[in-house]
Amino acid sequence: MLPSGLVVEMLYRIDDSKMPIRLGSALRVPSYAYEAWGIRGDPAELRKLSEEAYTVEWENGSPRQMQYVSDAMKRAGYGDFPQMLREANAGEVARLVRARKGPVNICDVGAGLSTVTIFDGLDDNDKNRVWITMIEPSRDRLMSAAETLQRKGFRNYTPVVGTDMQKLAETPWGSKPHVVSYVAAIHHHSDLEPPIKLVYDVLADDGHLVVADWHNPMWEHPNRVYGFLKTLDWKTKDRDMGAFVEMFPNAIVDAPLIRDPYEARAMRMIQSFWKGWGLVRTDAIKRGEFEPRDDIFMLEGHRTLRMQRRDAVKSGFVPEKEEQLLEDSSLLVVSSYRKI
Ligand SMILES: C[S@@+](CC[C@H](N)C(=O)[O-])C[C@H]1O[C@@H](n2cnc3c(N)ncnc32)[C@H](O)[C@@H]1O
Missing domain, CATH: 3.40.50.150 (Vaccinia Virus protein VP39)
Known part of the structure; x- marks a missing residue:
């Protein structure tokens, strides 16, 4: 029987609870990138698990979630x-x-x-x-x-x-x-x-x-995510980065070069967005207004x-x-x- 709900959320996922931006399950990255992420199994079964991992995020999503996304983009210095x-x-x-x-x-x-x-x-x-x-x-x-x-x-x-x-x-x-x-x-x-x-x-x-x-091509390889995480700071960084490499060994193997300049720029922009999201989220937490259902997770099917x-x-x-x-x-x- 397939696991469901919370169990699925924990598959291919490190403990991201102390991170400034939560990662979520790697089951959510594009399925053509599963091999690079070390995700193996029956494609139909993986598809069901991935759908489940997404549903958990969205069915309780708050209207404010969208406002935070727009705020994060502005914080990154871009438009709405x-x-x-x-x-x-x-x-x-x-x-x-x-x-x-x-x-x-x-x-x-x-x-x-x-x-x-x-x-x-x-x-x-x-x-x-x-x-x-x-x-x-x-x-x-x-x-x-x-x-x-x-x-x-x-x-x-x-x-x-x-x-x-x-x-x-x-x-x-x-x-x-x-x-x-x-x-x-x-x-x-x-x-x-x-x-x-x-x-x-x-x-x-x-x-x-x-x-x-x-x-953007960010989620095609764990090394791209690992490189981005290196640029952030948080208290449990050493522990969390170690867990990331243990779960996704390709994190420390160079990802293929992105040759298309439009895609390379798109990847830099999405990284700026996530930095902005981290700031907006941290501020909202400090104000005591951030709820778990406002959260979004970085590993996505873009x-x-x-x-x-x-x-x-x-x-x-x-x-x-x-x-x-x-x-x-x-x-x-x-x-x-x-x-x-
Ligand atoms: C980033 S939001 C965009 C919402 C809206 N289209 C907008 O632009 O304001 C993504 C939306 O897709 C919804 N969603 C996620 N998975 C879905 C699915 N499988 N079928 C339909 N909607 C889905 C989420 O609940 C969420 O509201």
Whole structure:
């Protein structure tokens, strides 16, 4: 029998409780990097364990978690990247709606502020011909976004509590969705193929998958994480770094060079974000306001754009548009894939 809940959280995870930034389980890194992390086993079983490790983080997620993420980005000296992604995603969704006649079904997966931004970004004469399904495992975050839509006078939406893998197939669509969007959400899968294939199956024939996400190669190798951790300071650093090397021996083996300058810059930027997150988190703890459910964990399924595109193409999608939001880095990209 597979372990679940708290037990899964502890798999491939060192005791990170004293660290300024918590790592979480390495089961969450992109599955193509499992070998480098020394994670072995039946791929289907590992996939289930990884999904479980993610669910524990998100189903209790707080609305404030998103505010801290934006604060961390600002603290790192960058703009409000989460909102930039939402707005660029909303721009692409509005373009796709504009190009269609009649009623349009939109589904926002990992719904929240991104859904409100989609609504705001629609042309005024399109706002009354869309129906938006919002799929999100955190009930609090979902309801808080739904209330905002209500306040704006929008009624054509269905909030659904759950994950994509649980709800996409069973949501009672009036007709199939024409646009499915994920804003900073699809990387919560170590393996992108199952959710992308599922989206492909539920979409209307000429429908679109829009993925607005953070891309970087940081989580492909434990040596990259180890190198970053070396730059931080905390009381139990020697003990925790030792535990990291013991659990992930490749931590002290050089990772492959990153040859693409856009990816290299994306990795430096994500490192700055995590430094910012550490500061925001420490300040919130000092003020006595940080709750365990506000936390996010560093080891994540973010991957390079190339690897995401590879999985979309394997699932049958055709890349139609890729909008890189930052001039010198591939950190933030909105990708639009068409079902053919
Ligand atoms: C970084 S947040 C972004 C939220 C929202 N899209 C926005 O931009 O404001 C990621 C969201 O994805 C949700 N999530 C994580 N795994 C998911 C899954 N498998 N299916 C649906 N949503 C998921 C989380 O609960 C979280 O709300």
